[in-house]
Amino acid sequence: MDILETIRSVLAPPHKAGYPFIVGGIAVAVIGLLLWHPLAWLGLLFTLFCLYFFRDPERVLPPRPNVFVAPADGLVVSVEPAIPPAELGLGQETRLRVAIFLSVLDVHVNRAPISGLVSRIAYHPGKFLSAADEKASDDNERNSILLSLPTGQEVVVVQIAGLIARRILCDIHEGQALTAGQRIGIIRFGSRTDLYLPEGTLPLVAVGQRMIGGETVIAELSSVIAPAPISI
Structure with a gap:
């Protein structure tokens, strides 16, 4: 896998199962900006982790039968x-x-x-x-x-x-x-x-x-x- 393919894999859209976690992380980050900045950083890190974990890249099947x-x-x-x-x-x-x-x-x-x-x-x-x-x-x-x-x-x-x-x-x-x-x-x-x-x-x-x-x-x-x- 070359560098471009690696970047595409990491930046792939998330699976739908990750949406609640991603939205939750964003909400925590926004609340942290309003109330306590360290909480905002925690929310941001959690959101980034969820975007990475739930990534769902496209895959190409090998052209071989059976x-x-x-x-x-x-x-x-x-x-x-x-x-x-x-x-x-x-x-x-x-x-x-x-x-x-x-x-x-x-x-x-x-x-x-x-x-x-x-x-x-x-x-x-x-x-x-x-x-x-x-x-x-x-x-x-x-x-x-x-x-x-x-x-x-x-x-x-x-x-x-x-x-x-x-x-x-x-x-x-x-x-x-x-x-x-x-x-x-x-x-x-x-x-x-x-x-x-x-x-x-x-x-x-x-x-x-x-x-x-x-x-x-x-x-x-x-x-x-x-x-x-x-x-x-």
Whole structure:
């Protein structure tokens, strides 16, 4: 990312979830100007932080078919088999899970990893452990989204609250058709996003790699292998 793109990302318009915080910060700054100047500075700093945190930059999908893009910005903290959230009723069979940790400095808007139909959305209350903790996937507050692909395969995206995050916002509904990279919601102030991939996918990321939501290719559907010819 060059300097111009970095500036555009930082100055991107905020997500609608940030409006109440931004307006509140401006109100505090105005009151501080009238009553107590240090309060005005606090209001201004809070407003600037919210403008940065809730930034919602546009993203460009990679021109490749049959790929999964990152559902969030952040750092890959694990790539391993795991059982999907129980509330989705998908059974105990493990699926490849890519977990992405979002710090307060990352863009927190979540995106659809691939085009598909929203089959189910299930909210699960829980704890607020550090989102980088392995237990966060099972113990923390989360919102699980099941996507059905035209191929009949299923993909799971899980929005997970973190140590500071106390609010998960989901902007989609069951039965809605999504396109890859489409915004699906936001998690406030530090979080984690897990992606459970269907069988027959090839992961293309590793632990420690940074993701750009809606742009980084995270995995691809493996090509169907034709049966070997029978010798006569």
